[in-house]
Amino acid sequence: MTEKRQGGDRAGFLAAGAILTGCLGFILYGVLGTESATQAEQQKKPTAAVTYQITGEGNVDVSYLAHSEQGKAAVEKDIKLPWKKTVQVPLGKPPTISIVLDGKGGQARCTLAIRGTHVQSATASGTHGRATCSGELPAPPSTNADESTN
Incomplete structure (x- = not known):
């Protein structure tokens, strides 16, 4: 009878380990899944x-x-x-580009075009x-539900 009890204990430990592993998997999925959903929502924002x-x-x-960068500035050096x-x-x-020449100087012109149409340039x-x-x-565009019912 002692042998059955040890086998039963092992089965119980294995079952508990499987349940614990499953719970950890759901927790990780919830954390990572939420982050991915947030990124997907941000990527759905209308852009130009x-x-x-x-x-x-x-x-x-x-x-x-x-x-x-969700509308934040990107920087490239040299x-x-x-x-x-x-x-x-x-x-x-507002789309914006800023340039700074290095210590050797020179001359540079930045230009900005929105949807293929020239908007501004500076030197x-x-x-x-x-x-x-x-x-x-x-x-x-507004996503207000009140506006879409009219």
């Missing part, structure tokens, strides 16, 4: 294609608005010109010369 371009001579530090990037910017966020020159280009994007 914005093209940033820098031409000229010299090296620059660049900061610009991009969707992959960029050799020319440089061009098209990104998705959330509606309602930086000299040692640590700076320029900024910005534009406006419309606010995202």
Whole structure:
């Protein structure tokens, strides 16, 4: 009878281990699943294609608005010109690019286009010369349930 009891204890421990493993799996899924759902919701925000371009001579530090950072600035250092990037910017966020020439100076021109249409350009020159280009994007469409019932 002692042998059955030991076998029963092992089965109980195995069952408890399986239940514990399952619970941990659900907890991890909940934590990771929630994070993924939040990222998916953020990616569903309406965006517009914005093209940033820098031409000229010299090296620059660049900061610009991009969707992959949920509308926060991305920074790239010591960029050799020319440089061009098209990104998705959330509606309602003003697309902006800022450039700063390095200590050797030079001349650089930033341009900003929204959905393929030129919006603004600016020129930086000299040692640590700076320029900024910005534009406006419309606010995202309202998702208010009261408005859709009328």
